Amino acid sequence: MTSVLVVAAFVGAYVLIATERIHRVAAALSGAAAMVVLGVVDAEVAFFSEETGVDWNVIFLLLGMMVIVSVLKQTGVFDYLAIWAAKRTKGRPFPTMVLLVSITAVASALLDNVTTVLLIAPVTLLVCHRLGLPPVPFLIAEALASNIGGTATLIGDPPNIIIASRAGLSFNDFLLNLGPIVVVLMVVFIGLCRVLFRSAFHYDPDRVSALMALDEREVIRDRGLLVRSGVVLALVMVGFVAHSALHIEPSMVALLGAGALVGISKLDPPEFLEEVEWPTLVFFMGLFVMVGALVEVGVIERLGQAVTEAVGDQYLLAGSVLIWGSALLSGIVDNIPYVATVTPLVQNLVDAGQGAPEAQALWWALALGADLGGNATAVGASANVVVIGIAARNGHPISFWRFTRYGAVVALVTIAVAWLYLWLRYYA
Numbered sequence: 001m002t003s004v005l006v007v008a009a010f011v012g013a014y015v016l017i018a019t020e021r022i023h024r025v026a027a028a029l030s031g032a033a034a035m036v037v038l039g040v041v042d043a044e045v046a047f048f049s050e051e052t053g054v055d056w057n058v059i060f061l062l063l064g065m066m067v068i069v070s071v072l073k074q075t076g077v078f079d080y081l082a083i084w085a086a087k088r089t090k091g092r093p094f095p096t097m098v099l100l101v102s103i104t105a106v107a108s109a110l111l112d113n114v115t116t117v118l119l120i121a122p123v124t125l126l127v128c129h130r131l132g133l134p135p136v137p138f139l140i141a142e143a144l145a146s147n148i149g150g151t152a153t154l155i156g157d158p159p160n161i162i163i164a165s166r167a168g169l170s171f172n173d174f175l176l177n178l179g180p181i182v183v184v185l186m187v188v189f190i191g192l193c194r195v196l197f198r199s200a201f202h203y204d205p206d207r208v209s210a211l212m213a214l215d216e217r218e219v220i221r222d223r224g225l226l227v228r229s230g231v232v233l234a235l236v237m238v239g240f241v242a243h244s245a246l247h248i249e250p251s252m253v254a255l256l257g258a259g260a261l262v263g264i265s266k267l268d269p270p271e272f273l274e275e276v277e278w279p280t281l282v283f284f285m286g287l288f289v290m291v292g293a294l295v296e297v298g299v300i301e302r303l304g305q306a307v308t309e310a311v312g313d314q315y316l317l318a319g320s321v322l323i324w325g326s327a328l329l330s331g332i333v334d335n336i337p338y339v340a341t342v343t344p345l346v347q348n349l350v351d352a353g354q355g356a357p358e359a360q361a362l363w364w365a366l367a368l369g370a371d372l373g374g375n376a377t378a379v380g381a382s383a384n385v386v387v388i389g390i391a392a393r394n395g396h397p398i399s400f401w402r403f404t405r406y407g408a409v410v411a412l413v414t415i416a417v418a419w420l421y422l423w424l425r426y427y428a
Contacts, residue, residue, distance in 0.1 A: 002038065003297045009034035010290055014332070017379060018400045025279045028286025035293035045296055052292030054285050055336055057251040058114075058158065058382060062281060064254025065118045068236065070275040071261040072229055073122060076221040082126035083216035091131055091208030093201035097138055098190055100124055104142045105149025105186050109156045111240050112250065113146035113383040121390045122275075132207045135396050137200040140403055141193050143387040144375050144410050148189055150383075151371040152182040155240060155250075158382065159339035159370045166343040167350070167363050171244075177364050181421040185372075185414050192413060196406055228264050232257055280389035287379065291333045300338065303329075305345060315358040316427045318349055319365040323422060326369025327415045331376030331408075339370050361426035368418040376411035378403040 013031025017024045035041040045052050072078065089095035100120065107116040120142055128135035150156030154164045154174045163169065220226060239246065239253035262272050294300050310321075329338050346366050353359020374381030378388055378400045384407070388398045 002040065003299055005038050006035065006040055006293050006297050007299060009038065010294060013290060018377075018404075020399060023279075024400075025283045025286070028283050028290065032286040032289035035289060038293075040293045040296050041289055045292060046289050049292070051340060052296045054288040054292075057249055058288075058336065059281055059284060060251040061112075061254045062114060062118075062284070062382075062386065063276065064251065064256075064258040065115050066276040067258035067272055068229075068233065068254070068261055069118050069122065070272045071225075071258075071265050071267060072119075072233070073275060074222060074265070074267060074271060075226040075229060076219045077226055077229075078122040079126055079219035080216045081123045082130060083211065083214050083219065085123065086127050086130055086208075086211050087214075087216070091203070091211055093131070093133055093203060094194060096127060096131070096133075097141055097193055097197065097201075100127070100138060101141050101145035101190065101193065102186070104145045105182075108146040108149035108383075109152040109182070111237060112155055113150035113157055113381070114386055115240070115254075116150075117143060117146050117383045117387050117390075121387060125390075125394055125396075130207065130211050132204045133202065134200050135394075136391060136398055136402070137197040139387050139391050139396070140398065140406050141197060143381075143384050143403075144407060145186070145189060146383045147371055147375050147381050148182060148185050148414060151185075151368065152179045155243070157367075157371045157374075158336050160367055162336070162339045162343060163363055163367055166347060169363065174367075178367060181368070181418055184421070185417060188413060188417055189410060192410055196409065225265055229261055232260050232264070277386070277389040277393060279392075280386055283385060283389075284382070287334055287385075291338075294333070295340075300329075300333075300342070301345075315349075315353065315356075315362065316423065319358075319362055319422055319427070320419065322346065322362055322365040323369040323415060323419050326366055327373025327376065327411060330370045330373035331380040331411065334379065335370040335374045335381055339366065342366065358426055361422065364426075365422055368422065369415065372414045372418060373411055375407045375414070376404070377407060380407070380411075 009031060013027050013034070016022055016027035016030070032041070047053050085099055086096060089099055104116055104120050107120070121139060124138050124142060125135050128138055147157065152175060154160050154169070154171045160174060164174065236253055236257035239248065240250050243250050243253060265272065326338070326342070343366070346362050349362055350359045374384065378384050378398070384403065388403065391398045
């Protein structure tokens with residue numbers, strides 16, 4: 001009975017988020033409160049459990065990077081990059097989108113997708129302002145590209161880190177197995193952008209002429225701070241790439257970088273906290289508690305167990321169910337707690353295969369399904385939620401359904417292509 005009530009509370013909160021009858025933060029907190037009232041969640045479950053609690057690594061990674069972005073904004077570097085990017089494409093809208101989403105995808109593979117969208121979104125807003133373009137299609141495209149690009153490497157998307165830890169996979173394992181398909185998916189995605197966002201590609205010759213006449217070097221307001229910030233940011237990026245060898249979590253790297261920048265910038269708190277999206281951080285906390293309650297009562301585990309028992313040792317069937325099932329569930333719940341719950345079940349299937357390549361391929365099916373499926377809805381991946389928060393804060397709200405009607409198409413097409421790759425490479 002408790003499981004039924006928990007599922008009902010989760011569905012109710014999700015419906016409120018999707019319909020936007022109340023603010024998404026209020027909906028997430030109401031859902032979290034319902035889990036507490038039902039007796040499923042207490043302080044231990046909500047705040048301290050690795051399986052069911054708030055993922056503080058995600059929260060503090062976001063907080064640290066938001067502070068870093070705030071300090072960087074004071075230097076004028078985002079204005080510089082916006083003018084530089086628009087001038088490279090001569091102000092043409094579609095090539096500008098291609099440039100921005102390509103940068104986003106590559107950066108998401110080298111860093112992580114949340115960090116990337118935090119850095120690229122301010123540039124995008126300024127590019128669109130300069131060219132008189134609607135920023136929402138560009139921001140949505142970048143969120144989708146970040147999830148695709150982040151699939152390629154161990155550090156690109158948080159679910160990949162969980163899978164690598166459980167399966168003992170290396171950075172090179174991810175790059176060799178998922179890198180090729182991500183390149184193909186980005187080509188497919190750019191083609192989809194041309195169709196999905198075609199109404200946004202308006203060319204304004206007067207604005208473009210004015211932009212081409214600008215000297216991007218003149219918008220830098222504090223060169224000294226820019227140099228110091230660049231050094232700190234470079235060290236943060238090195239920390240992200242080498243965090244496994246250094247045994248330092250990315251969240252700690254971000255906080256150390258934020259603390260160093262605050263110290264050397266000598267900015268007042270309102271300035272270095274300017275870009276912190278407090279509503280987004282609180283929304284994540286509520287969402288983690290709600291999903292954690294589903295894990296606590298065993299709902300997600302029972303679903304996964306039923307699937308693994310049904311497919312048995314039929315590895316093509318198992319891979320197909322994993323990639324499509326993971327995509328569906330990652331679109332409904334955040335893909336981080338979902339992957340944390342399903343990895344033990346996948347481990348059982350892989351172990352039963354005694355190291356056979358077709359059994360090992362189940363890890364890639366899980367990664368592809370969870371990472372690409374996160375594009376399906378506005379709350380399917382952390383990057384989506386962050387982009388929506390940034391857009392709302394800058395006066396360009398993105399509704400749940402507006403994001404989802406684009407994301408669902410991209411998720412469906414990319415998952416289909418990824419399944420074909422999985423079949424051809426590991427099972428054909």
